[in-house]
Amino acid sequence: MPFPLGHSAIGLAAYHTIDTSPRGRSPWKVLGFVVVLANLPDADVIAGLLLHGNGDLYHRGPTHSLLFALLAGYLASHAWRLGKFIPRLRFSLCFLIIFSHVIADMMLTDSPVSLLWPFEVHWSVGNSGWGHVIQSVIFNSLQDVGLLLGSMAYICVLTMVRKWLPEFRVPALARRRIR
Numbered sequence: 001m002p003f004p005l006g007h008s009a010i011g012l013a014a015y016h017t018i019d020t021s022p023r024g025r026s027p028w029k030v031l032g033f034v035v036v037l038a039n040l041p042d043a044d045v046i047a048g049l050l051l052h053g054n055g056d057l058y059h060r061g062p063t064h065s066l067l068f069a070l071l072a073g074y075l076a077s078h079a080w081r082l083g084k085f086i087p088r089l090r091f092s093l094c095f096l097i098i099f100s101h102v103i104a105d106m107m108l109t110d111s112p113v114s115l116l117w118p119f120e121v122h123w124s125v126g127n128s129g130w131g132h133v134i135q136s137v138i139f140n141s142l143q144d145v146g147l148l149l150g151s152m153a154y155i156c157v158l159t160m161v162r163k164w165l166p167e168f169r170v171p172a173l174a175r176r177r178i179r
């Protein structure tokens, strides 16, 4: 089950998959923003804890859906207007980073997500208080080391392929289309 560390690593891999022009952006601001976006769907845990002391109450509902990723991705792509501390990322990037969380939860865990909400909804079952959630975030994140290493390896391979793939091998017509 991915925890914040795993979701952050997967979100970073998603970011590097489609962002080919990272120049001009502060890498630390981008890293911070990617970590926030990659974990945004789990804000439902915070909502459950704050309102009812149960992090499972609203978990895996609307925030774990395609619609949420689209809406939150759109808002996130305009969040740079709030201040210089937020990097300017285009909608497709923000959407993909948020949606990577939903896909990871769907593929790497047994519990369903509400992918097609509002047409379907699957709430998490259980009762997790503050102590359990904090303990899980701190200690269970260690389980995500494999996801972190896998994502880092993927980003390294991607970077090397892009660097070594000579541009002259790409036909002129295709190059024009790529641009």
Ligand SMILES: [Zn+2]
Pocket (backbone or CB within 6 Å): 041, 042, 064, 101, 105
């Ligand atoms: Zn989640």
